[in-house]
Amino acid sequence: MTSDGPALLVVDDNEDNRYTLLRRLxxxxxxxxDVAENGQEALDLLGRQPYDLVLLDIMMPVLNGYETLERMKSDMRLRSIPVIMISAxxxxESVVRCIEAGAEDYLPKPFNTAILRARIHASLEKKRLRDQEAGYMKQIEVEKKRADDLLHATLPAAAVHELKSTNSVRPRQFEDVAVLFCDIVGFTTYCNNNSAETVVSHLQDLVCAFEDIATQNGLEKIKTIGDAFMATAGLLHHVESPAKASVRTGLEMIDAVAEHPSGWEIRIGIHMGPLVGGVIGQKNYAFDIWGDTVNIAARIVDHADPGTVLVSEAVWRNLQDAFDGKSKGMVELKGRGSHELIECACSR
Structure with missing residues (x-):
């Protein structure tokens, strides 16, 4: 078989019939x-290589045309191949049986060459259109998955589910949500002293590691802002203890950075309380959170020492002795008054 044009398979036990039809084609x-002398030989060929059309005789030894047609249409790999029955x-009753079994068309022998030409052209065109439609559907699925992946990269999973179900994400008030901010120490200086490729590569590696750690602990990444990473616990899905999950996440993030080739250090700030969350934007969706809880968490991280997790008293009282803590006393947070801040470590 050559590689040019549609692939046809002629199936007939009579050598003269095969020769006549092959010459006409x-x-x-x-x-x-290609040619086959019986249905079984045809099925063997069909199993080894693709065909665009089968011209199938009925009365044959080993496996007749009826049985061959039925096997083709029951095989999910072969059922889309059009079959034209050509028989004396x-x-x-024979015509009806073949059409009901899935044959594209039925031509009696001796066949009219003009009609044969037209039926072959029509069958090949139908298959081309079906293949094209299948290709479009596959591309649609690829694009749909890409869109889903983008949504999941932009929004928390629960927000994606709500957006796909209702075409919107209802803004709402949330209670007792832990907000974690992570900041890379000396990031601006690092950017000035290293190539863009190095900076972005290291930041990408680290953010991916942070996302995995957050997910494993039940947190939801909200966004990254430059070198800052923000996540929440207890926002869109239930977490047994948002405070514990957030501190555990922060400590594991610090461990991950210690093994990173960039040599960076990070600091973590955590606060918890009520906040407002929702999706903003029309063309580029973004899930975001607002309120004093968010603002205080953002200010706490500024007071954390490199390599430490610093939490508010609201977080500490929900830890239930799960971690060791060292108070830094009352700290003035810009625009938010004085708050007692506690540095957390793994319990002994």
Whole structure:
């Protein structure tokens, strides 16, 4: 078989019939044609290589045309291949049986060459359109997955589910949410002293590691802002203890940075309380959170020492002795008054 043009398979036990049909097909410009002497031989060929059309006789030894057609249409790999029955059996019952079994068309022998040409062209065109439609559907699925991946990269999973179900994410008030801010120490200086490729590569590695750690502990990444990483616990899905989950996440993030080749250090600030959350934007969706809880968490991280997790008293009283703590006393947070801040460590 050559590689040019549609691939045809002629199935007939009579050598003269095969020769006549093969010669006629070549005159019509079909060079890509194989032949089989019976249904079983045809099925073997169909299992080894793709065909665009089968011209199938009925009365054959080993496996007749009816049985061959039925096996093709029951095989999910072969059922889309159009089949034209060409047979001296021209009783109406035979025609009906073949059409009902899935044959594309039925031509009696001796066949009219003009009609044969038209039926072959119509069958190949239908298959081309079906293949094109299948290709479009596959592309749609690829694009749909890409869109889903982008949504999941932009929004928390629960927000994606709500957006796809209702075409919106209802803004709402949330209670007792832990907000974690992570900041890379000396990031601006590092950017000035290293190539853009190095900076982005290291930041990408670290953010991916942070995302995995947050997910494993039940947190939801909200966004990154430059070198800052923000996540929440207890926002869109239940977490047994948002405070514990957040501190554990922070400590594991610090451990991850210690093993990172960039040599960076990070500091973590955590506060918890009520906040407002929702999706903003029309073309580029973004899930965001607002309120004093967010603002205080953002200010706490500024007071954390490198390599430490610093939490508010509101977080500490929800830890239930799960971690060791060292108070830094009352600290003035810009625009938010004085708050007692506690540095957390793993309990002994």
């Amino acid at each position: 070549k005159r019509e410009g079909h060079e890509n044609v 059996v021209d009783q109406i």
